Amino acid sequence: MxxxxxxxxxxxxxxxxxxxxxxxxxxxxxxxxxxxxxxxxxxxxxxxxxxxxxxxxxxxxxxxxxxxxxxxxxxxxxxxxxxxxxxxxxxxxxxxxxxxxxxxxxxxxxxxxxxxxxxxxxxxxxxxxxxxxxxxxxxMNQTFDALPSPYRVGDVSFTLLAATFKNLRHEEFDLAKELPSAGLVTLDGQVTNGGLLLCDQGVLRQSRVFCTRWKGNCKGNIDEDALDDKEFQGTSLITLLQNAEDFIRNNSKNPWSIRGMRREERSDYPYKAVREVLVNALIHRDYQILGSEIHVDIFDDRLEIFSPGGMMNGQRIQDMDLHHIPSMRRNQVISDVFSRLDLMERRGSGIDRILNSYAEVAQKPAFYSDSDIFLVTLPNRSVAEPAQIAMKVATSLGNVASSTPEVATSGTKVASVSFREETERPLDEDMEMLDFQNRLKATNFSSKTIQNTLELFKRYRYQYPFHSINVAELYHVKTSRANAIIRDLKTRGFVEEIKYGAYQFIKLP
Structure with a gap:
């Protein structure tokens, strides 16, 4: 540095x-x-x-x-x-x-x-x-799920876990041998917190999933504005995963379907992305936050999955390169069990898989976190704009958008912009973007600078702050050059400094 x-x-x-x-x-x-x-x-x-x-x-x-x-x-x-x-x-x-x-x-x-x-x-x-x-x-190099609980091995059962191993792995799950080996039970017979999460009884009260299908694109009153509402608790994480998947499938106008051994992916939400997000919510959430639960909220245009607890390293995912997120596991015991069941990957490739499942549409999944929450928003592919149309519109705007769907997220930091806000601004009717483009064209900026600045505006709009490091990565320049670009934009009235190091686009009256 x-x-x-x-x-x-x-x-x-x-x-x-x-x-x-x-x-x-x-x-x-x-x-x-x-x-x-x-x-x-x-x-x-x-x-x-x-x-x-x-x-x-x-x-x-x-x-x-x-x-x-x-x-x-x-x-x-x-x-x-x-x-x-x-x-x-x-x-x-x-x-x-x-x-x-x-x-x-x-x-x-x-x-x-x-x-x-x-x-x-x-x-x-x-x-x-x-x-x-x-x-x-x-x-202590320990995780919450590895700690022993007050329960003894005879107080709970693991019938579903054993049956799942036999069904998915085609192998017997010898409870006396496998439970201590997997860290679900200590050698002296105490059930660990991980064991409580995977036992049939689902003893930990904070292990629950609340699912709601809302009318339209906004939350409201459960009694008046929810088309469907379910609370799942008191059972194994394996069952909670299945319950949440079934709720999403049953409340999709175009659900994924199974033909033979293959799942048809012409659905509102790609099954692989849904499975990945739900598994991560169950496995990586912070179970020490009492009185909390995972929330699955379905709207007309998007699916939001919220889980308690932010990134393990204290960073915010919206400030990070989505293709280089370090693989860190808050709950090692249950993570290892889900990996053995092939319900999650060990290689930390989940976000790439989620993004790749949206290659055919313009709107992309959004990720947001702070110290206490992690939120993933999956666009409804049935109402999202096809990527090919988006590229044609981008060309009509002077090639201001990315030329391929991957460029919009590859190597960049994604802001915490909700999908709803994006879908409420269709590109072909986006007067805000056109007005901003016209302002830029009135300057003597190079075509490359105009293109990069429009892409920056597309991500942060007038609502969200950005930093010099975001500019450096988007413009593919060093930080010193990024600071010069920001100074130029400030001088010309395009951005303002809302606090030192944080900038925001200025909307003309």
């Missing part, structure tokens, strides 16, 4: 401090704890945050010495970090780069308190009880 790029690190991974605060070091040490507990990050000393201004440090070596001393004295256990002097805009600053893990949780331990912090967006906040428990398990 160059010294110039340090000024434009993603907000969730950087804090900027004008100077090292020695009298109240908790003001920055909490970020050291948060970065170590989440996904790492940088503390840059010598840079004012608001507005972002490089002020420099008179004695950077003294800052390094004091920062090292305070981290050693007040962060427990000692985190992994590197600290160095960097020159930014000709001024000496200090870059303290903190790495995450592996000895979670990392506490701020001083002033009579012992507090673990985590990163939420651009803020370092005190970990909740649930987040702290998750960090403790992470530090």
């Amino acid at each position: 160059t010294s110039q790029n340090i000024l434009y690190i993603e907000a969730s991974k950087a804090d900027y401090k004008e100077q090292l605060e020695e009298k109240k070091p908790r003001s920055w040490l909490k970020s050291v704890s948060a970065f170590a507990n989440t996904h790492g990050g940088h503390l840059i000393f010598g840079v004012k945050n608001e507005p972002r201004t490089v002020v420099g440090l008179a004695d950077p070596q003294a800052v390094i010495s004091k920062a090292t001393e305070l981290i050693k004295a007040r962060i427990d256990p000692a985190p992994r970090y590197m600290v160095q002097v960097v020159e930014i805009e000709g001024k000496a600053c200090v870059d303290l780069e903190v790495q995450n893990g592996p000895a979670y949780p990392y506490y701020y331990a001083a002033d009579g308190v012992r507090v673990a912090y985590v990163r939420h967006g651009d803020q370092s906040v005190e970990a909740t009880a649930r987040e702290l428990n998750e960090l403790i398990l992470k530090g």
Whole structure:
């Protein structure tokens, strides 16, 4: 990373401090704890945050010495970090780069308190009880589903699991041997949380799925605005998966069908995508969030599947390259069982499979997450615009859209734009896009810059913020060049800076 790029690190991974605060070091040490507990990050000393201004440090070596001393004295256990002097805009600053893990949780331990912090967006906040428990398990190299429960092996049954192994794998499931081997029961006969999730009784109350078929494209009152409504609970995850699949199929105008050994995919929602999203919701959700459940909401134009718990590494999926999402499993025990049953892949290729199942339509699946939720939106293919038509319309707009369906998502970061908003703006009637295109054509931008800027606008519109890293990846340029492009767009009145490092398109009155 160059010294110039340090000024434009993603907000969730950087804090900027004008100077090292020695009298109240908790003001920055909490970020050291948060970065170590989440996904790492940088503390840059010598840079004012608001507005972002490089002020420099008179004695950077003294800052390094004091920062090292305070981290050693007040962060427990000692985190992994590197600290160095960097020159930014000709001024000496200090870059303290903190790495995450592996000895979670990392506490701020001083002033009579012992507090673990985590990163939420651009803020370092005190970990909740649930987040702290998750960090403790992470530090023990344990997962929630591997922990023993109060139940003994004789208190529950695994008839469905054994039958599923025989049906799908054509092999016997010897309970006495396989249950401990799979981590569903401890060697001394205690059923683990994973065992409770896969037993016939489905003991964990938070293991449930609420399904609703809504009228039209909006949620409303269950009694008045729901065409169908089911709550599934008190059973194995295997049954919950089947229940949810059946609900989606039964509430689709064009359901998938089975002919012989093949599923016909001329359906509202591709079976492979539905299965992948549901399995991930059941397997990767955070079962420590009590009073929560998976929600399946079907509308006329889309299917939304919501599960409790965000990304394991604390990042937001809408800020990531969808084709390079790291495979991380929150619940290792049940993940391994589903993998053995061939209900999920071990290779982390699920998102690619979901995207590929929508190659023939213009609207694509959307992914959104924060610290507590994960939401996937699947467009209804029966009402979505065919990709070929979308490409023809794009050509009539001056080739402003991608030339192939894959380009719209490949190597890019997908914003958390709901499918409903996209389908309510058909491309051939999209006056907003045409107006924006006309504004661009009135400039002396090159045709390539116009095309890339239109693609950027298509993704974020006037509603959603973007960062220089999004521009760099879309325009295929370095961050320094992306910042120059943004400055040019700001000068010409196309974008505004809503906070440092975050930009939004300006709508003309």
